[in-house]
Amino acid sequence: MKNIFILLIIASICFQSFGQKPRARDLGVPFFGEPGKLNSITDVKGVEVGYSTIITGEGENIIGEGPVRTGVTAIFPRGKAKKFSPVYANWYSLNGNGEMTGTTWITESGFLETPIMITNTNSVGVVRDAVLKWYVDTDWYKGEDWWYTYPVVAETYDGFLNDIYGFHVKEEHVLEAINNASSGEIIEGNVGGGTGMMCLGFKGGTGTASRQFKIADSTYTLGALVQANFGAKFNLTISGVPVGRELKDTLNYEMRKPPKSTRKEGDGSIIVVIATDAPLLPHQLKRIAQRIPIGIGNVGGRGSNGSGDIFIAFSTANENAFNRKEIVGIESLPNDQMNWFFQSTAEAVEEAIINAMIAAEDMEGINGNKAYAIPHDLLIQTLKKYNRIEE
Numbered sequence: 001m002k003n004i005f006i007l008l009i010i011a012s013i014c015f016q017s018f019g020q021k022p023r024a025r026d027l028g029v030p031f032f033g034e035p036g037k038l039n040s041i042t043d044v045k046g047v048e049v050g051y052s053t054i055i056t057g058e059g060e061n062i063i064g065e066g067p068v069r070t071g072v073t074a075i076f077p078r079g080k081a082k083k084f085s086p087v088y089a090n091w092y093s094l095n096g097n098g099e100m101t102g103t104t105w106i107t108e109s110g111f112l113e114t115p116i117m118i119t120n121t122n123s124v125g126v127v128r129d130a131v132l133k134w135y136v137d138t139d140w141y142k143g144e145d146w147w148y149t150y151p152v153v154a155e156t157y158d159g160f161l162n163d164i165y166g167f168h169v170k171e172e173h174v175l176e177a178i179n180n181a182s183s184g185e186i187i188e189g190n191v192g193g194g195t196g197m198m199c200l201g202f203k204g205g206t207g208t209a210s211r212q213f214k215i216a217d218s219t220y221t222l223g224a225l226v227q228a229n230f231g232a233k234f235n236l237t238i239s240g241v242p243v244g245r246e247l248k249d250t251l252n253y254e255m256r257k258p259p260k261s262t263r264k265e266g267d268g269s270i271i272v273v274i275a276t277d278a279p280l281l282p283h284q285l286k287r288i289a290q291r292i293p294i295g296i297g298n299v300g301g302r303g304s305n306g307s308g309d310i311f312i313a314f315s316t317a318n319e320n321a322f323n324r325k326e327i328v329g330i331e332s333l334p335n336d337q338m339n340w341f342f343q344s345t346a347e348a349v350e351e352a353i354i355n356a357m358i359a360a361e362d363m364e365g366i367n368g369n370k371a372y373a374i375p376h377d378l379l380i381q382t383l384k385k386y387n388r389i390e391e
Helices: 002-019 101-111 121-138 171-180 282-289 292-299 339-359 376-385
Strands: 050-055 068-076 087-095 116-120 152-156 205-215 217-230 266-276 309-316
Touching: 050 087, 068 121, 068 171, 068 217, 087 101, 087 292, 101 309, 116 121, 116 217, 116 266, 121 152, 121 171, 152 217, 152 266, 152 309, 205 339, 217 292, 217 339, 217 376, 266 282, 266 292, 266 339, 282 309, 282 339, 292 309, 292 339
Parallel strands: 116 152, 266 309
Antiparallel strands: 050 068, 068 116, 087 309, 205 217, 217 266
């Protein structure tokens, strides 16, 4: 036990110095695969991520006043400075009790023409409208006087902690997330659209991870970003260890006084965004999206009836593929070289979910409802018990 607390103190000092939170690997949690430099979706060149996080009020919920625990996440495949620069994309749903707008046109056209926005369930409409207005205000379509578009906005439900029927996400928050979008390191845990989310019996939220690998003479990067708000505690598995069952008696929202909520254990959703710089076509990106549930299953997700498990994958390669007037040439990898992408997708999604939980902090929301972060010391102790971390 002494070594565990020494490790945690060292990690705390180190990350406080840099203004960062410890991540799963920093605590010694083992994963397969080689991450990129940042172990983030932003390891894929050009990808930018931004947040707007809204945390106000406490106590009894008054609809329209709060408490508020919510936000918006913005993801730009080629950065917002590129403006209209479509990427090949495709999507998949494991369980459809949720929403991701704009997906029918992605299926039909093979292109993602917009940023990807993620928020809470009841704010999809306002986010979509704000993005459309932003297109007009910033000339997203580069001078075209006639255009149509279908913003991609996804959601998970934060009504256990957030005054979700108070509709607190406004246009200003959407613009904040967009304006904050940047490359480089990104924050995880209680941020952006993931602010009020829970995952596998503990506090959840936003997480990310990446993988790099070589095929022939080329090195490719694949990154994942998740908004994790799903799963039952008894299914939580980390590095193959039944952590949820081992920590079944730790304090969390299930063991407090009955909350003023009808939320059932296991309800919730997960949105996953996969980015890669490899030259993949829409049908290949569909295949990648279909492998995302493997990573979710590794940590204990089961695609519950009350869960909206919706995923999207895009490629930043073939920058000039979209053309309304001319025939263009493109590159593509053969299907026989897809196995590394399938493997990396499962690995990055698994790690991104755990990163979201490790970075998350205890949060009290409406009516005193509480979600507790997974205790780092007990997690390390459990992994050591199963010989997943060396003494």
